[in-house]
Amino acid sequence: MRLRHVLLAATLLGSVLPALACRMTMALEQWPPYVYRDAQGGYTGLDLELLRAIFKEAHCTLVTLPELPTARRQLLFQKGGLDLMPAASDTLERHAYARFSVSYRDETVGVFGKAGAPAVPHHAGSFAQLARGKSTLLAPKVGWYGADYAAARPALEKNGRLNTFGSFRQGILMLDAGRADLLLGDVLAVRHEARQQGVALSTLPFLALRAPVHLMLNARTTSAADLARLNAAITRLEQRGVLAAIRNSYAAP
Template sequence: MRSRITRLSCRVAAVLVAGGTALVEVAIPAVAQPDNGVATVVRACTPGDYPPYSIGDGAGGYRGVDIELARGFAAALGRPIEFVPVTWATLKTDFVERNCDIAVGGISDQASRHAFADFSITYGTDGKAPITRRSNGAAYSSIEEINRPGVRVIANRGGTNEEFARTNFPQAQLTLWPDNLTIFGEIEQGRADVFVTDAVEGRYRVRQHPDLQVLHPETPYDSFGKVLLVRKNDLVVATALNAYLATQLATGSVDRLFDQWIGPTASAG
């Protein structure tokens, strides 16, 4: 059973805005220790299949931009963190049933998710772009080129990629894939023609799959915010999370995390 919050303290993070002289003070509420003195664990749901946001390391651990943000948030509260594996298809039910405080991993601010969680402030933007084999050239650049009979579209089940494919490619041949990890091999091996996913993920994935290309990632088909999910009506955690993310944005920490994964000299993987 989750421990009752018995008191509320604030820690103030003073940060210099990069490139300016203004001092920004951000109050970060900290969840108090329970009566037994043991810090309450921050439980973070994550699918762990969406780099550079979140990816499993094969040994039960996770890495990625969202993972580092989640770890930093827990540290700011003085609490340990536990990552809880979920899938995109079951995120709605798992988030509540597995008693998660937050959810991370490249989550878009999709309106339907408001039904089971609250959103943090937006910490980044992204949009959908196509991934295909380099040998195809620019053959699948536009939605119209993809939405044709005979074009083999593939999408991972249960998330915004499936929704985008169903909405925009009704004439194409759609295959739903059970995960977002092995799906790129289907394109490489010629069993699918194109996969439309977040442009940020595409920029990362083509580093590992040199035979693939992401088309026009700088001008994706759409644009949406990236957020972390918070338990419904948990104002203490929501306020603390937003204050923490504000400091990471103000100091450029979020940009530096993305640069490690998709920047000109990216080395994370």
């Protein structure tokens, strides 16, 4: 009889307690203007603003951990030490350890020249045209920047017309110093760094890449219900124009 009373009490208690809280952790990595420190030392940026809006709408808690290098973040995520990574591409191999939200913004990659530079081919409308021309190019050392760039890269390398950089700050400084005619990179990141360095840019009339990015949830530490909760929040915010307003405030393409 006593056991029955304990079980009944536990059942009644469970019926009045709130559902298990939705709480996810992510490690920060500075990637201006998506994530960076403001003048007061706090973290801000396009991705953080979008994530905070999404998590608030989903009634979930987003816990941000101290900064980690990209490789360590990826490894920790795969080992189950992090629940979430933003700005992720949905690839088949990642489905072994992750689940993906619907897209919450696009990744865009463009080609830029220094404003007023005579060698900038403003008429070029594709990487194929650039590869057939004479312009030299600066590009990030790592990352995927679209099939057109991948196809043109061997010819650029063969002719000694391609140099690489490790950070956009380095890339902008190299462009400003005349180390190349053009620079390839994430549109918002390049524009942000150019403003920081006071370098005026011109933009070629084509995008090298436009692709959706997603929230990547750890399959070991999150549930299908967590994913559904975030997806529903993204969908509602898109319908109300909230996410578009945040993206527009950063002039996202």
